[in-house]
Amino acid sequence: MTNHWIDIKNSDYILAMGSNPVKNHPISFKWVQKAIENGAVVISVDPRYTRTSRKSHIYAPLRSGTDIAFLGGMIKYILDKHLYFEEYVREYTNASFLINPDIQLPGEKKGVFSGLEAVKTKEGYVDGKYDKSTWSYQKDDAGVIKKDKTLQDPNCVFQLLKKHYSRYTPEMVTSITGTPKDSLIKVYSTYAESGASNKSGTVLYAMGWTQHTVGTQNIRAMSIIQLLLGNMGMAGGGVNALRGESNVQGSTDHCLLFHILPGYLKTPKASQQTFRTYNNENTPESSDPLSANWWANYPKYSASLIREFYGKDVPLDEAYHYLPKLDDGVDYSWLTIFDQLYQKKFTGFFSWGQNPACSGANANKSREALTQLDWLVTVNLFDNETGSFWRGPGMNPKKIKTEVLMLPCAAFFEKEGSITNSGRWMQWRYKAVSPPGEAMPDADIINALYIRVKKLYEKEPGAFADPILKLRWEYGPKNADGDVTHIDPHMVAKEINGYFLEDKIIKGRLYSKGSLVPNFTFLRDDGSTSSGNWLYCNSYTEDGNMAARRNNKDRSGIGLFPGWSWCWPLNRRILYNRASVNLEGNPWAPDKPVISWHRNVWKGDVPDGGWPPLSAGAKSRYPFIMQAEGHGHVFGPGLKDGPFPEHYEPLESPLGRNPLSPQFVSPVIKRWDRDKTLKNVNKRAKNNNRYPLVCTTYRVAEHWQTGVMTRWQPWLVELEPGMFVEMSKELADIKNIKNGEKVRVTSARGTVDAIALVTVRWLPFKVDGKIIHQVGIPYHYGWVTTSERVYHSNDKKPEYFTFGDSANLVTPNIGDANTMIPESKVFMVDIIKL
Amino acid sequence: MEFSICIDISKCTACRACQVACKSWNKLKAEQTENKGSHENPPDLSANSWNRIVFMETRLLNGAIDWSFFNDRCHHCEDAPCMYAADSVPGAIITDDTGAVIYTEKTSQLDYDSILSECPFDIPRLDEKTNRIYKCNMCIDRITNGLKPACVTACSTSTLNFGTKKDMLKLAYDRIKALGRDANLYPGEEYNTFWVLPENQDRYPITKKEQNKPYRIARKTFLKQLSKKLIGYAMPV
Known part of the structure; x- marks a missing residue:
């Protein structure tokens, strides 16, 4: 926001x-x-x-x-x-x-901009890239x-x-x-x-x-x-x-995505072999004296980040060398990861706080890809379709070699820390209860993992050990071996804010070594400051934890509430x-x-x-x-x-043409369906009678994401017990489907069963001279909490069952040209009465 | 102090936090439900479900869609017919200064059918295992300790409001005035849960049975009503 x-x-x-x-x-x-x-x-x-x-x-x-x-x-x-x-x-x-x-x-250019280099087809240009x-x-x-x-x-x-x-x-x-x-x-x-x-x-x-x-x-x-x-x-x-x-805003700010480091700094590319090159290529220039061009400060923020990671004793250039690099021009987004896994390009996977067997587009492909793994670690609150993929629908456990390790973690109310909401407010939260059983906060699991990996590198020198061995790790109290015993969220928050690493006189005032940096205008590119995320510099200062502020006075008259929590930037x-x-x-x-x-x-x-x-x-x-x-x-x-x-039309469109231009779909999207070797798994429905209905996906208030947390919650399951498909009365009449009947939604990639929810709230569309019907399905369900599956004696059984599996069994693995976010909001299906 | 819940339907988004909050505070079990072609669930009030949002959708002749939500629950009648029907078991159905109509554990000694048949709004439900009868108790344990009912606390849009009857009626009439046109108070002032309906009552999925049946009023009720009329609307303190 x-x-x-x-x-x-x-x-x-x-x-x-x-x-x-x-x-x-x-x-x-x-x-x-x-x-x-x-x-x-x-x-x-x-x-x-x-x-x-x-x-x-x-x-x-x-x-x-x-x-x-x-x-x-x-x-x-x-x-x-x-x-x-x-x-x-x-x-x-x-x-x-x-x-x-x-x-x-x-x-003036048949639906594309100047500079396109692409392959020409009957549908216009494909596999393109713009100069x-x-x-x-x-x-x-x-x-x-x-x-x-x-x-x-x-x-x-x-x-x-x-x-x-x-x-x-x-x-x-x-x-x-x-x-x-x-x-x-x-x-x-x-x-x-x-x-x-x-x-x-x-x-x-x-x-x-x-x-x-x-x-x-x-x-x-x-x-x-x-x-x-x-x-x-x-x-x-x-x-x-x-x-x-x-906390998705917080996770984005702190670099959950592959292409960015904390504070929206760029992930280094393999071609950027020196810190200077990296900074030069990422620091914009402006010759206009009236332009603040804030990103001109990029080198200050990147140097401070590197200092937080590796400390004062490792020269900046060397520390930069330790950062992982992306191969130039290669995409590492979700769809690519699962495509690579499907092709067995890697064999181990941490599924941390997520459920890819249900959450990613074309879930049949994701589920099949998981079978390629030697090992899979799932860190979650409950068992889910990913951790149990090997015994899911259509799987033969005897033929799957993957070793699955389940690490139970603490829920948000079982640990202290901050979350950042849509409005960029960093809000401190307190621990309400202790996590059950062996469950630990995620940060403590990461800490244990780090200590073990570091010890292994110390014992058995491996290739390029320095990035691990020289990592600074000042996130909690330490034991006699120098290992952090548990993560202290306040120490993490202070590292994110940043410290002065040497005494500094700025505008006549002394900022002593080891004190917290007041805000990002004090960060320097010479290595004298650290900051784990420049955007959050000002969130935890010598004045205290700004995110924990709870002053509900507002003198602005427009509801700014500046003394409530803290908001980036500044x-x-x-x-x-x-x-x-x-x-x-x-x-x-x-x-x-x-x-x-x-x-x-x-x-x-x-x-x-x-x-x-x-x-x-x-x-x-x-x-x-x-x-x-x-x-x-x-x-x-x-x-x-x-x-x-x-x-441009969606990859799967109900139309045979783009009414606006000869260019059918975006010319620069990565077309998995054009990869001939994997044709059977990356299927696309072209304008045809087999899949005549536009389908979209959405959520309900009562469930959250793939439902890993909510499908075990009886009161929520009572409210929205299972998969449904919403459709117009007009379509239901054509298909002879009655409200509440069980139907099957099929796409080029898979099927999912659902209850027909026939409603007057959806009308057919008149588009390009044709009548187009659209339907919609929610995305929260999965087979693990259903009554049809086999429960063994040590399996947790939900008090109340849900019905149906993931909407992603039918969605296409095609991404946005810029972000690779899958096109889960529009694709073609048919509906069959069961 | 006589309290009321005022339900301003014009603000309801049918998020159903009220349903969950009720179950959470009152420790009510969930029910195994199915989607029967509607977002409405559970399908009916029960011993474990004391309030629920009922949906009604229609396409009007002009093509516009009318989608209404109604929060169904005990109306807490000032002169609750169910209470008089329970005269045979003293203490089974009681009311107090708060205005809440309370079903106690002694309802297990009552004949459920006769209690249900007395309710004009089809509210009380039987727990067949214990034979006890249940419905909304206005969170009597909360309101007598200075808290609002759980559903009111959970409501983010100010659809559900709780306060003195006087304040709630004022709120209701202010809203009715602001909404204008067909806005009305349902079912009336003689209830401690009442609704502000922006449209005519027939536009809502309201359960009312035997509307034409004359109220069977006990003598003391009659006297109470009469005395109210005589002395005007005085708030007990």
């Missing part, structure tokens, strides 16, 4: 799209409800009429996978009717920037980007945007999305009202936008709208991802807040100011840098400080699949 949960109450227009907050983020609706009481208009855009739709003022349906068409139409509407916030667009976004005149847009050299800014002799503040130059971003979305007419959009034209215009005209300078609109999105081959571009499209309407940085504005797990509650004021520093929305310039200081939230407002001239800085150019990206040259979002 650029903003935070409470801030939703400040919104005038709330768009819930790609999410179902009432159902999946129930508490969020407390704040939506407050906004409604203040007069806000809530808009729900969803393939089916959801509980969120029920609580909204406006509902519009759309076919899954067509959000870019829908939002592209909104961009066109805003531009055509001149509903954008002109001053904001001109001053704070890159709309005025001049682009390389050689750029070509999809409208982005034409997606560049024009610069003057000083290296500063050329601008046309009148927004009239045909090569300026604004005019290119207009040209690109001129193709997204309401008629075209409707023929793609299936949204009735009047609903479409209603949504457009209502949401565009947030472009008034004193109004703000927010978008609440979740996996309904990310789990697509064009997921990143879905969010880009909305980001463009938010910039056009001047909603970024505003109270009640922003682009707000409702995260799917209580306790700034609303990101890009320098865009919430005009050039003089006065709030666009005076009745809900985020910051304001008053007697030469900023009042309100922690500003995005303390520089004076832009009217101050050379001393000021542009508001979007994390972009090298300091401006919000209407034109986004950094992504793999284009500087403007363009509609």
